[in-house]
Amino acid sequence: MTNAAPELLTLTRPDDWHVHLRDGPALATTVPHSAAQFARAIVMPNLRPPVTTAAQAAAYRQRILAAVPPGVRFEPLMTLYLTDNLPPDEIRRAREAGVVAVKLYPAGATTNSDAGVTDMRKTHRTLEAMQREGLLLLVHGEVTDPEVDIFDREAVFIERVLQPLRRDFPELRIVLEHITTQDAVQYVQAAPRHLAATITAHHLLYNRNALFVGGIRPHYYCLPVLKREEHRRALVAAATSGDPRFFLGTDSAPHPAHLKEHASGCAGCYTAPAALELYAEAFEAAGALDKLEAFASLHGPDFYGLPRNTERVTLRRTPWALPSSYPFGQAQLKPLRAGETLRWRLMASTA
Numbered sequence: 439m440t441n442a443a444p445e446l447l448t449l450t451r452p453d454d455w456h457v458h459l460r461d462g463p464a465l466a467t468t469v470p471h472s473a474a475q476f477a478r479a480i481v482m483p484n485l486r487p488p489v490t491t492a493a494q495a496a497a498y499r500q501r502i503l504a505a506v507p508p509g510v511r512f513e514p515l516m517t518l519y520l521t522d523n524l525p526p527d528e529i530r531r532a533r534e535a536g537v538v539a540v541k542l543y544p545a546g547a548t549t550n551s552d553a554g555v556t557d558m559r560k561t562h563r564t565l566e567a568m569q570r571e572g573l574l575l576l577v578h579g580e581v582t583d584p585e586v587d588i589f590d591r592e593a594v595f596i597e598r599v600l601q602p603l604r605r606d607f608p609e610l611r612i613v614l615e616h617i618t619t620q621d622a623v624q625y626v627q628a629a630p631r632h633l634a635a636t637i638t639a640h641h642l643l644y645n646r647n648a649l650f651v652g653g654i655r656p657h658y659y660c661l662p663v664l665k666r667e668e669h670r671r672a673l674v675a676a677a678t679s680g681d682p683r684f685f686l687g688t689d690s691a692p693h694p695a696h697l698k699e700h701a702s703g704c705a706g707c708y709t710a711p712a713a714l715e716l717y718a719e720a721f722e723a724a725g726a727l728d729k730l731e732a733f734a735s736l737h738g739p740d741f742y743g744l745p746r747n748t749e750r751v752t753l754r755r756t757p758w759a760l761p762s763s764y765p766f767g768q769a770q771l772k773p774l775r776a777g778e779t780l781r782w783r784l785m786a787s788t789a
């Protein structure tokens with residue numbers, strides 16, 4: 439196998455179906471990184487305050503576009519943040535403004551989720567409107583019940599929240615974001631239709647040991663938190679299986695380095711600058727580089743009902759050192775694998 443491994447890997451230009459670009463001066467760092475890697479990205483709405491109206495989404499989109507480097511094609515796909523009182527009327531306005539999806543954060547589940555949903559029943563009329571207007575529901579799938587062990591919160595969410603939700607809204611298209619467990623893989627595989635999942639590069643590459651190698655390592659801390667090796671293996675098997683219900687979503691989630699290296703460090707891994715390289719590493723380790731294109735570039739647009747990209751990109755097997763940090767407004771931003779050598783490198787894309 440290894441001596442047949444390719445030096446170059448060319449694929450349809452990929453998209454990122456889950457990314458945090460943040461706002462303000464952060465966009466000068468995050469947007470060029472994502473635009474160098476991806477043609478389109480589903481932009482998460484967990485700003486402060488969150489993006490809850492069509493008008494806010496349209497304005498945020500313009501700020502993102504203003505940060506795209508000249509000559510680069512990058513299309514931000516906008517989302518709204520579901521709250522207990524997002525009016526059903528806003529869904530039609532959102533669709534007309536080009537918003538493609540609404541994001542469910544259980545209140546308190548993750549970064550900037552305090553405005554999230556406290557009780558699903560409060561959202562039912564809005565979910566009906568989404569089902570009618572064809573907007574997707576994107577889900578941070580963890581319960582917040584402090585009685586539930588943090589490593590079980592995804593599995594419990596599926597049983598307590600997702601299962602009833604799918605029964606009540608059978609025509610709603612749902613993406614279970616950044617899945618981390620074998621339970622989630624099996625649940626998605628068992629669903630006949632309208633359910634898919636994104637998988638991050640870091641959950642394909644690491645298990646929970648990575649958080650504690652030689653001391654606590656905050657740059658490996660994200661939510662949902664890394665899980666046991668058996669779960670990582672289930673994610674790799676799903677991503678490399680060719681099953682169209684699994685596709686790429688980096689969940690690249692930048693935080694200033696001083697707030698990650700902190701007594702109460704923020705959750706989120708910044709992977710955008712080398713996202714495709716990290717996925718290639720995970721697929722290569724599984725002997726499945728031939729499955730990367732479908733996962734990274736084909737399954738996502740197919741599920742969202744959007745055209746596939748026509749440009750191609752090339753990855754080259756050549757060692758290079760990832761920078762140890764980037765400027766991030768007044769702060770520093772440390773990517774996952776800061777200063778380390780990567781095996782693959784993305785070359786410029788071609789038409």
Ligand SMILES: NC(=O)N[C@@H](CC(=O)O)C(=O)O
Nearest residue numbers: 458548549660661691705706
């Ligand atoms: N993944 C994370 O750990 N953090 C994300 C939020 C999220 O996607 O849950 C963030 O916005 O920082």
Ligand SMILES: [Zn+2]
Nearest residue numbers: 548578661662
């Ligand atoms: Zn999340």
Ligand SMILES: [Zn+2]
Nearest residue numbers: 458482689691
């Ligand atoms: Zn996220």
